[in-house]
Amino acid sequence: MREFFILLKYGASNVYSQRLSSKKKKYNSFKNQLILSLLGSLPLGIVVFFFTKDLFTKLYSVDPQISKLMFLFWITILSLFFIVGYLGMAMYSLSRNEEIEFLLTLPIKRRTLTIYQIFVSTISQLFVLSFYFFIYLSYMIVSKENIIFGILKLFVHFLFLISFSSVIAVLLGGKTNKGIVRKINVLISLFAIFFYFLIISFQNVNMDQVQSLVKFFDFTTKPYNILAWSFISNKLFIFALLLSILFTLVFSILANKLAFEPVERKTSKNYKIKGYGTVMKAIYRKDLKATLRYEQFLYFVLYPIGFGIFFSFINKDYFVTLFTVIPITTFYVAFETAILTNAEFTNLQTILTYPVKFTTLMIPKIIIPTSINLLIVLSVFMFSAFKTNLSYLIVPITFLLFSMSSIIGMYFVAKNPPKTENMNRIFGIGQTFIIEGITMGLAFGSILPISFLINPQTSFKMRIISILIMIASIFISSVISVFTFKKLKKHLELSLEN
Amino acid sequence: MIKAKNLTKKFKDVIAVDHINIDVPQGQIFGFLGPNGAGKTTTIRMLTGTLKPTDGEVEILGLNLKKHEIEIKRRIGVVPDEPRIYSHLKGFEYLEFVMDIYRINNKETLSKIEDLCNAFGVNYLEKMISDMSHGMKQKLILISVLMRKPEVVFLDEPTVGLDAKSAKILKELLKNYAKQGTTIFLTTHILEIAEYMCDVIAIINNGKIITQGTMEELKKQTGDENKTLEDLFLKLTAQEEDIKHIVESLSR
Numbered sequence: 001m002r003e004f005f006i007l008l009k010y011g012a013s014n015v016y017s018q019r020l021s022s023k024k025k026k027y028n029s030f031k032n033q034l035i036l037s038l039l040g041s042l043p044l045g046i047v048v049f050f051f052t053k054d055l056f057t058k059l060y061s062v063d064p065q066i067s068k069l070m071f072l073f074w075i076t077i078l079s080l081f082f083i084v085g086y087l088g089m090a091m092y093s094l095s096r097n098e099e100i101e102f103l104l105t106l107p108i109k110r111r112t113l114t115i116y117q118i119f120v121s122t123i124s125q126l127f128v129l130s131f132y133f134f135i136y137l138s139y140m141i142v143s144k145e146n147i148i149f150g151i152l153k154l155f156v157h158f159l160f161l162i163s164f165s166s167v168i169a170v171l172l173g174g175k176t177n178k179g180i181v182r183k184i185n186v187l188i189s190l191f192a193i194f195f196y197f198l199i200i201s202f203q204n205v206n207m208d209q210v211q212s213l214v215k216f217f218d219f220t221t222k223p224y225n226i227l228a229w230s231f232i233s234n235k236l237f238i239f240a241l242l243l244s245i246l247f248t249l250v251f252s253i254l255a256n257k258l259a260f261e262p263v264e265r266k267t268s269k270n271y272k273i274k275g276y277g278t279v280m281k282a283i284y285r286k287d288l289k290a291t292l293r294y295e296q297f298l299y300f301v302l303y304p305i306g307f308g309i310f311f312s313f314i315n316k317d318y319f320v321t322l323f324t325v326i327p328i329t330t331f332y333v334a335f336e337t338a339i340l341t342n343a344e345f346t347n348l349q350t351i352l353t354y355p356v357k358f359t360t361l362m363i364p365k366i367i368i369p370t371s372i373n374l375l376i377v378l379s380v381f382m383f384s385a386f387k388t389n390l391s392y393l394i395v396p397i398t399f400l401l402f403s404m405s406s407i408i409g410m411y412f413v414a415k416n417p418p419k420t421e422n423m424n425r426i427f428g429i430g431q432t433f434i435i436e437g438i439t440m441g442l443a444f445g446s447i448l449p450i451s452f453l454i455n456p457q458t459s460f461k462m463r464i465i466s467i468l469i470m471i472a473s474i475f476i477s478s479v480i481s482v483f484t485f486k487k488l489k490k491h492l493e494l495s496l497e498n
Numbered sequence: 499m500i501k502a503k504n505l506t507k508k509f510k511d512v513i514a515v516d517h518i519n520i521d522v523p524q525g526q527i528f529g530f531l532g533p534n535g536a537g538k539t540t541t542i543r544m545l546t547g548t549l550k551p552t553d554g555e556v557e558i559l560g561l562n563l564k565k566h567e568i569e570i571k572r573r574i575g576v577v578p579d580e581p582r583i584y585s586h587l588k589g590f591e592y593l594e595f596v597m598d599i600y601r602i603n604n605k606e607t608l609s610k611i612e613d614l615c616n617a618f619g620v621n622y623l624e625k626m627i628s629d630m631s632h633g634m635k636q637k638l639i640l641i642s643v644l645m646r647k648p649e650v651v652f653l654d655e656p657t658v659g660l661d662a663k664s665a666k667i668l669k670e671l672l673k674n675y676a677k678q679g680t681t682i683f684l685t686t687h688i689l690e691i692a693e694y695m696c697d698v699i700a701i702i703n704n705g706k707i708i709t710q711g712t713m714e715e716l717k718k719q720t721g722d723e724n725k726t727l728e729d730l731f732l733k734l735t736a737q738e739e740d741i742k743h744i745v746e747s748l749s750r
């Protein structure tokens with residue numbers, strides 16, 4: 001157990017990459033991954049909670065059975081998401097990879113490693129888990145189910161899903177690689193966003209339609225729907241419990257034999273060496289590759305876009321969309337810049353030998369994340385369209401916010417150059433909160449007032465206050481940008497002296 | 499080709515390099531030896547413009563390093579002590595990147611790459627650098643430097659991690675380059691390499707160059723022509739007695 005918590009605390013990959021600093025780590029540390037995904041999934045979960053509670057209440061008043069059908073249907077879909085996502089992750093993490101290779105040399109029991117990897121794989125599905133939890137919570141409240149029994153059902157349900165998928169993961173282990181895992185996870189995220197719309201769309205249909213629709217979900221209550229066994233009936237619940245125990249036993253036997261077997265790796269031999277033309281092109285191409293090849297890049301893009309589209313669907317006031325999208329993207333800019341900057345700093349001794357000024361190498365780190373996120377914001381804009389002249393203000397303000405965020409991200413890396421290319425070591429937890437506070441706070445401060453200014457009903461006093469807050473936020477952002485930039489320059493020069 | 503006067507580097511509390519003078523003429527292979535932490539890497543970093551000296555002047559290819567940093571960097575080649583490069587690139591993408599930033603995107607370079615890959619047995623250019631071993635990366639960096647035919651080459655312990663064949667090829671290749679006029683500055687812990695390859699050897703200890711000369715000159719210093727470079731090295735760096743004591747106490 002102690003070993004398990006040590007692994008959790010430092011993250012297996014951190015223990016690993018500290019020893020083998022030149023190798024790239026495979027996962028985010030548990031702690032940072034948890035925080036990032038919590039930040040992402042909790043707000044969505046809460047929104048889902050209120051929507052589903054509303055819907056369940058309506059359905060329940062018509063016919064409790066219908067609300068149960070609806071609930072089971074969603075649980076079935078989510079369970080499917082969970083299994084697919086979990087399988088991808090577990091198949092990879094339960095087979096031999098560089099991290100495992102190192103961990104196996106440590107005095108840690110194989111079983112502890114297995115439990116750790118299962119835990120990490122489960123946590124990787126936090127998105128789905130959060131939906132799960134909140135949908136279940138709203139259903140429990142509406143159907144006034146016994147809490148203890150309710151929790152027990154949920155627990156058995158997950159035990160069932162995890163033990164079942166783990167057995168399959170071990171059996172299929174070694175057939176997957178990081179690329180596949182990444183693709184599966186992106187797909188799951190996409191499905192999750194789609195799932196949102198599904199839930200939201202139920203909000204506007206009338207009850208008659210729902211009732212006929214729900215008939216279509218009837219299959220979810222049938223005994224063959226193993227993905228919802230724990231919730232269908234008490235008899236099936238016991239069945240799920242027994243099977244979970246069986247699967248757990250099978251898994252523990254299999255894991256001892258099969259877990260951490262070598263992975264198959266495929267790479268294409270086809271390539272042709274050719275230059276890109278100019279120094280600048282080469283530098284930008286390289287950084288663009290680094291951005292696109294970063295494991296979580298798709299998440300960085302899809303999350304704000306999905307979020308933005310989602311909000312513009314449920315809310316007629318497009319400003320709500322911008323409040324959510326701009327602060328999120330502002331924060332991501334810092335993160336993306338840091339990732340790119342980190343790649344230079346870890347390889348500094350080689351990079352400084354290039355006949356290129358260090359600043360030339362650093363500028364794309366600001367330009368690329370800023371442009372990508374500006375594109376994201378603009379594409380979300382397309383859904384809501386510019387409505388008044390005032391909203392054009394958003395473009396320069398966003399640009400300012402992004403530049404600031406980017407400079408801050410670079411500054412933190414330059415100030416404390418990491419020794420490895422380990423991405424989760426980029427920002428400490430403290431730094432994450434500082435960056436988040438500054439970027440998100442100022443983003444709200446400079447965008448939110450615009451919505452008051454546009455609204456014709458806003459009182460004169462409110463208008464003045466809004467303008468003041470906006471000017472103050474913009475001013476502070478500019479000051480922070482300039483100030484941090486100066487400090488950053490100093491640190492960049494310092495890197496030549498040590 | 500490589501000149502340093504009073505070159506000095508102070509870190510917070512250590513003087514890593516202490517007023518050293520270096521003069522390497524064209525076509526010479528200069529061996530820079532010394533115990534761990536003696537100041538070899540620090541010296542190379544200052545000579546190649548990746549570390550600002552606390553004091554002293556550096557002249558490479560007849561140009562002042564401070565004034566002509568970029569031009570010098572374009573004409574020299576550096577193989578750092580650790581093979582660290584962009585791990586998100588594939589091997590061939592890294593070579594393309596280097597070709598572009600040195601503006602040597604031409605047929606000649608391409609055929610040079612092919613020759614060097616064959617020589618070092620590099621058949622993994624499609625791999626992600628993050629998936630390469632230490633030696634594989636080392637060879638990739640060597641190719642990225644040698645394909646440019648730089649006029650001056652600095653190599654910091656270049657054979658670390660290389661297999662026997664690659665190490666041998668590297669040694670012969672460097673000797674050939676020197677014959678053709680390339681100036682080579684090399685650090686190593688393997689005294690046989692120094693003895694075999696270097697025209698002039700300097701020994702640095704605690705930041706100071708304690709002796710310098712051709713193999714013959716160094717041997718004369720010991721007073722005994724039969725003594726090896728190893729004997730001399732240990733004697734000069736005052737480690738001879740140490741070793742006896744250490745071995746005795748450990749064998750007890």
Ligand SMILES: Nc1ncnc2c1ncn2[C@@H]1O[C@H](COP(=O)(O)OP(=O)(O)OP(=O)(O)O)[C@@H](O)[C@H]1O
Nearest residue numbers: 498509512514532533534535536537538539540541
């Ligand atoms: N960035 C730095 N900050 C502080 N001290 C440093 C730094 N780099 C090197 N030093 C110190 O300078 C001294 C010389 O180090 P250097 O790396 O030049 O040794 P070296 O001769 O290359 O050793 P090795 O054979 O182990 O590679 C050492 O005492 C080292 O601790």
Ligand SMILES: [Mg+2]
Nearest residue numbers: 538539540579
């Ligand atoms: Mg060294």
